Amino acid sequence: xxxxGLFMLVGDPxxxxxSPVIFNTAFRSxxxxxVYVATRVPSGILPSFIAGIxxxxxxxxxxxxxxxxxxxxxxxxxxxxxxxxxxxxxVVNRRGKLVGYNTDGLGALMALEEEIGQIRGKKVVxxxxxxxARAIAFSLxxxxxxxxxxxxxxxxxxxxxxxxxxxxxxxxxVTPLGRRELRKEIxxxxxxxxxxxxxxxxxxxxxxxxxxxxxxxLVVNDIxxxxxxxxxxxxxxKAGAKTISGLGMLINQAALAFKIWTGRPAPVEDMRRAxxxxxxxxx
Ligand code: ATR
Numbered sequence: 001x002x003x004x005g006l007f008m009l010v011g012d013p014x015x016x017x018x019s020p021v022i023f024n025t026a027f028r029s030x031x032x033x034x035v036y037v038a039t040r041v042p043s044g045i046l047p048s049f050i051a052g053i054x055x056x057x058x059x060x061x062x063x064x065x066x067x068x069x070x071x072x073x074x075x076x077x078x079x080x081x082x083x084x085x086x087x088x089x090x091v092v093n094r095r096g097k098l099v100g101y102n103t104d105g106l107g108a109l110m111a112l113e114e115e116i117g118q119i120r121g122k123k124v125v126x127x128x129x130x131x132x133a134r135a136i137a138f139s140l141x142x143x144x145x146x147x148x149x150x151x152x153x154x155x156x157x158x159x160x161x162x163x164x165x166x167x168x169x170x171x172x173x174v175t176p177l178g179r180r181e182l183r184k185e186i187x188x189x190x191x192x193x194x195x196x197x198x199x200x201x202x203x204x205x206x207x208x209x210x211x212x213x214x215x216x217x218l219v220v221n222d223i224x225x226x227x228x229x230x231x232x233x234x235x236x237x238k239a240g241a242k243t244i245s246g247l248g249m250l251i252n253q254a255a256l257a258f259k260i261w262t263g264r265p266a267p268v269e270d271m272r273r274a275x276x277x278x279x280x281x282x283x
Contacts, residue, residue, distance in 0.1 A: 005034030006056075007261065010049065010071075011064035014038040016226075018275050019062055022254045025274035029267040034059070043070065050074040053093065060092045060261040063100075068131055075100045084167060085135045090257040101260055104132065105139030107253025108223065112191070114252075115244050116219055120144035125185050127177075127208050128195035129156040132223060134163075136195055141170050148173040148185050183213050192236075194222045199230040207231040216240035223249050228279055247275060 009019045015038075023036035041049045046067055051074075053061060063071050068087040072078065075091060079101040082088045088100035112119055122145050126133055129151040141147050141164055151157035154176045161172035175181045186192060186209070198206050204227055214220065220236035225246030233243045255266035 002033055005032070005059045007034060007036040007059055008053070008061040009036070009038040009064060010041045010046075010053075010061050010067060011038075012040050012042050012066060014040050014064065017064070018225075018250065018278055019254065021274050021278045022251065022271045023258065026254075026258055026267050026271050029270040030262075030264060032262060032264075041067070043067070046070060047074055050098070054096055054098055057096075058093060060090070060257070062090055062257060063088050065131070072100060074098070081106065085138050086163075087131055087135060089135075089253065090260055092260050101257070102135055103253040103256035103260070104135035104249075105137075107251075107256055108136045108193075108249045109139045109143055110252040110256075111248030112219075112221060112244065114248060116191075116242070119191065122146070122190040123188060124148070124191040124193060125150055125182075125189045126193050126195060127151070127198075129153070129160045130195065133195040134160055136193065136223070137164055137172070138168070141168050141172065145191075146173075148175055148189070150175045150177055150182060150185060152177050177208060179213070182209060186213050186218065187215065189218065191219045191221065192241075193220075194224065194230075194232050197224065199232055200224045201226045205231055207235055209235065211235040211238040214239035214241050218242070219244060221249075222246055225250055226279065228276075247272065247279075251275060 017038050020036050020038050027034045071088050076097040077099050082100045082102040085102045090101040090103050092099050124145045125148045127150050149157040157174040161174050164172050175185050198208050218241040220241045221244040222230045222232050223246045224230050228245045236243045251272050255268050258266035
């Protein structure tokens with residue numbers, strides 16, 4: 001019998017991650033002899049853990065908080081998707097050579113385009129300037145959006161805008177999170193995306209933007225998926241805006257990783273159903 005393939009999630013913490021459910025469902029659906037396990041790896045042991053993964057022939061792994069940047073120095077090469085963003089969420093082990101990819105940005109873009117079609121030329125306000133924002137911001141600008149980054153710490157928004165301008169040669173606007181500034185930016189925008197953790201369980205009553213700042217022509221996407229219907233999405237509904245939950249990005253970034261590892265298109269509908277079921281049961 002062929003050896004069971006092993007795939008992993010490497011992060012800290014990893015409790016409550018949906019990735020094992022999503023990938024194990026995908027392997028089962030396509031009859032692939034493989035399993036996916038989430039492992040908590042504290043920063044101190046990351047180098048030796050990655051060396052172990054390489055030597056033990058583990059086929060691939062996902063990287064999550066807090067290792068998406070630190071892992072870069074431990075890999076053999078980077079795909080363009082990770083080079084640009086300078087962060088890795090997916091690694092494939094090709095005969096002992098570890099190659100890093102980033103599927104977060106494209107995953108987010110696919111999730112948006114599945115719902116609203118081509119987003120070229122759209123005005124997008126992105127809330128947040130952290131790791132998640134970075135990958136999404138790059139893919140939006142590359143797809144031809146006009147981007148404004150809104151962040152509590154303005155200097156971080158400026159730094160991210162600077163990196164994008166330098167690498168992609170496109171202007172990116174920045175704004176603090178003040179109500180007046182947000183009202184103005186959002187009134188002119190087509191799409192609003194929250195990339196911050198605000199509104200995530202257990203803080204389900206928190207949102208950076210309330211209904212009075214939104215409008216019916218807006219599409220509001222929250223990348224938080226716990227809960228699926230965040231306070232921001234509830235406010236968006238109140239304002240008559242179209243809402244997109246974080247599930248689409250989660251599934252699409254995983255589907256891209258699955259394709260990198262197995263060479264096969266992911267069974268996205270099965271993966272989505274399994275994630276929804278899990279979220280309904282566990283919350
Ligand atoms: P991630 O990798 O998930 O993006 P991160 O890099 O720590 O996490 O980034 C978190 C983002 O959420 C940041 O943009 C942060 O704003 P600051 O740069 O000002 O810290 C934002 N954020 C987190 N909690 C917030 C809050 N209560 N209000 C406003 N912004 C918040």
